[in-house]
Amino acid sequence: MFVDKAKIYVKGGDGGDGLVAFRREKYVPEGGPAGGDGGDGGDVIFRVDEGLRTLVDFRYQKHFKAERGEKGRNKSQHGANADDMIVRVPPGTVVVDDDTQEIIADLTKHGQEVVIAKGGRGGRGNTRFATTNNTAPEIAENGEEGEERWVVLELKVMADVGLVGFPSVGKSTLLSVVSGARPKIGAYHFTTLTPNLGVVDVGDGRSFVMADLPGLIEGAHEGVGLGHEFLRHIERTRIILHVVDMAGTEGRDPFDDWEKINDELRLYNAKLEERPQIIAANKMDLPEAEANLAEFRRRLAETGKDYAVYGISAVAKSGVQELLYKVMDLLESIPETPVVEELPEITERKVYRLEANEDQDFTIRRDNEAFVVDSPSIEKLIKRTNFSTHESVMRFARILRKRGIDKALRERGAKDGQTIRIGDFEFEFVEQE
Template sequence: MFADRAKIYIRSGKGGDGHASFRRELYVPNGGPDGGDGGRGGDVIFEVDKGLNTLADFRHKRKFTAQDGEPGGKRRCHGKDAKDIVLNVPEGTIIREAETNKIIADMSGDNTRQIVLKGGKGGLGNMHFATATMQVPKYAQPGKPAQELWVNLELKVIADVGLVGFPNVGKSTFLSRVTNAQPKIANYHFTTLTPNLGVVDLEGAKGFVIADIPGLIEGASEGVGLGHEFLRHVERTKLMIHVVDAAGTEGRDPVDDIYKINAELKAYNEEIASRPQVIAANKIDLIYSEDEDPIERLRSEFEPQGIKVFPISGVTGEGLSDLLYYVSSELQNMDEKPIVFEQEYFPEEELIHIDLPYTVEIIDDMYVVEGPKIEKMLGYTNLDSEKGFAFFQKFLKEAGILEKLEEAGIQEGDTVKMYGLQFEYYR
């Protein structure tokens, strides 16, 4: 089954804790500190796999966690670094932060491998904290915490040209005729339920990749029908081929169809709607009308707007060569670089500097302070050591928590409670 979207949870590995220990050897009763450092936590890495073309692998498994680093050991033993976790995705996958929908990475072009979440650094063992005045440090640094995110994966196919048009106008037949693609073809609306990619090879000219975007209908940009599910796949295309049923075999008006498709593209993304377009007036082998030439009608309507019209037959092959060589020529005049979306969300910065809320309440004559950042800092800091406690006090001051307590009326000797821990307040 084709899958072009998925929502998954990713978590890097926590750094291993540093170790606090001392040399205990024969004839060395008071040996110095020899606690080793913790190992690095595993990274979460996304990598392009050219053999994949859907996100189906993420439909059944949604949580991906890297390993934690090993804690340090005695005798200066360094904890083992954890293995990274590598998630393979098809080329063209965009990774977005789920809450803001900002882009973390676009796995296309030169970007074939990206570290999205870094594992935590290992904590330092107590051998690093010995000084002239503190020769027996009992403090070892905890490992840096893991990072975690919910991300949306979104596949936008890599193609130079997008085929758009209403259902049943002959797009699949056209694609099968001009490329190596083998789409299913039948006389049903929405026969094509997946974007089909094909490569056009031209003698004496540069080939290109073409994508058949499943049939759009009026209201697709607002979620009507299935077309809106696939509009994202035209976002990377540099040029659009509008396929219309010039013969009107189902009673449709080809001029009206083109205006409706353009309206849907504009409603979805104005920039996409402004990209170069070509009209493929299909099914000319079925034109029998003697009253009005539908090809001339299309030309008189759209060529003054700068949109070329090519009469073609996907069944007989008539007119296809002229259309394809024209498209190849137009692409040569455009930027050859693929359309790559810029990064908007930087997990490292966002997760470290995020301004998490906290509350200060007076409950049973105690000042209760709670909040996610405080909870994380308590897990990160060794309060049993003098150094760790001083570090935590500095955090409380810089975060404005001490100021909030004073505004709430706290006095020296009052009790402060934070997640089960209680302290006496002193200035």
């Protein structure tokens, strides 16, 4: 089964919680803090595997969650970091964020890796909070949550040569003749509903990969027919082999067919107009094909485009070998680098240093009687704070005062007992004496 699009959920592992612990050893009646840090959560990493050719595995598994880091240990021991989750994808996979529609990665080379969801940092143990004023703190952080997102995977077939043309012009027949591929062939439109790949042995020790792409029709660039589902596969091919029914068996003009398909390619992606193209004038064993080919060459010359035209009959296998030699020679004369999306370098996510004084990193608004504080860094702090201990609560309150949030709430009119909401966390405002 060929699957070229899938939507999946990925989540990095949560960081392990830090530990509150103290030395309890013989002859050390008042040992200091000994709680270790939690381990980091695992990342979700996509890795290209050239042995894969489809996204069918993602039809049956749609959720990928990395493991959580271990909790901190006694004797100041660090919890183990979780292993990364490796997700194998075929070459040609484009990863798109489902919310923003931003392209995250364009994966084309075997072994290429990219972090799609980063794991959370482990929480700090109480040894990290010891000071000269508080030598035995009962404070430890919870692990940070791992990143999570829905992503759409789009596979653009990686092939040296892409067969394009109207339905029923003989693309599948040609692929079956020159390679070991056995695509479905029938005497009706859209016999091919998914791309078919075949390795073509030219016969002189050289070979290349050819893709039979489903037939295009007018309006394909706007999604008409099966348009967008298959046009994206053409973007990856190094050469376009344009198959034309030169006998006009369905009453269409061969040159008009050629122009219409080229227009669809150009309207979908203007760069495709610059892609090297060879024209395979198929069905030359049928009546009127010779006359049509002569007219086709004349009209092509008038356009000023210097495309090679080869008369062939895929059914009779005539002219096919000469065509393959030309394709192979052209492939060897152009760069082997596949066409990829121009993406900015992936940068690390922003990490908030919660103890720092980050002025204006918050906004305050009213929601009926409650005051709502919007602050990404404070919301992260809440998730990492263990509110079950008094010292952790007091530390959280100190950070709010240091950041100026208390003062800003008073200036907005907050009074004793009024509800303050930060993310999903609610508490009562208490005016300090």
